[in-house]
Amino acid sequence: MIGDVLVDASTRYATRRIMRQIDGRQINAHALTHAHPDHQGASHEVCGRLGIPFWVGERDVAAAEDPVLIGEGQPSHLMARFFFRTCTGPGHPVDRRLAEGDDVAGFQVIDVPGHSAGHVAFWRESDGVLVLGDVINTADPLTLIPGLREPKRYFTTDPGENRRSIRKLALLKPKLVLAGHGPPLRDTDKFVEFVAGLPA
Numbered sequence: 001m002i003g004d005v006l007v008d009a010s011t012r013y014a015t016r017r018i019m020r021q022i023d024g025r026q027i028n029a030h031a032l033t034h035a036h037p038d039h040q041g042a043s044h045e046v047c048g049r050l051g052i053p054f055w056v057g058e059r060d061v062a063a064a065e066d067p068v069l070i071g072e073g074q075p076s077h078l079m080a081r082f083f084f085r086t087c088t089g090p091g092h093p094v095d096r097r098l099a100e101g102d103d104v105a106g107f108q109v110i111d112v113p114g115h116s117a118g119h120v121a122f123w124r125e126s127d128g129v130l131v132l133g134d135v136i137n138t139a140d141p142l143t144l145i146p147g148l149r150e151p152k153r154y155f156t157t158d159p160g161e162n163r164r165s166i167r168k169l170a171l172l173k174p175k176l177v178l179a180g181h182g183p184p185l186r187d188t189d190k191f192v193e194f195v196a197g198l199p200a
Contacts, residue, residue: 003105004028007131011041012089018042031055032102033133034064034116037071037087044092050125053095060118065091077154114162128175135165138182148194170195
């Protein structure tokens, strides 16, 4: 949650868990960092049950509405195909196309393509909080071993573009990094040093 906005919705099996977690909270919208199976899986159910609008980065709108495009946009790899088949949820009409500079519950939308074509992050400058989806993982999404790492290439549309997005976010010097996979990171220097050490 950022303010009254639910960010991402795990896989298609997560609806009950999400509904339990948000019970009693006022939720007025649901936003995606990116349209991948482990982030949009329960979006259709959550938006339908709560009657809330669906907000997606402008270059991921088509995939959020027609998830067949998610599979077509990912690398041709066994793991990508497996997760697409097992985790993808139904499409859902997008009510708002998010673009760089838009405001979402007091956070600024930042365009960070690469892991998906329309990946976005959410940045609050006042306290240095950065919600960055899968631009970086703070743990391995499969083994859950903690540590900063780039997202797996077989889930990433354009690894080179994603690395450029990582460097863009490092310039913000965030005080709290919230990733789609892994624990929160509160060490600004560690984040900046990791990015500085990435290959050119």
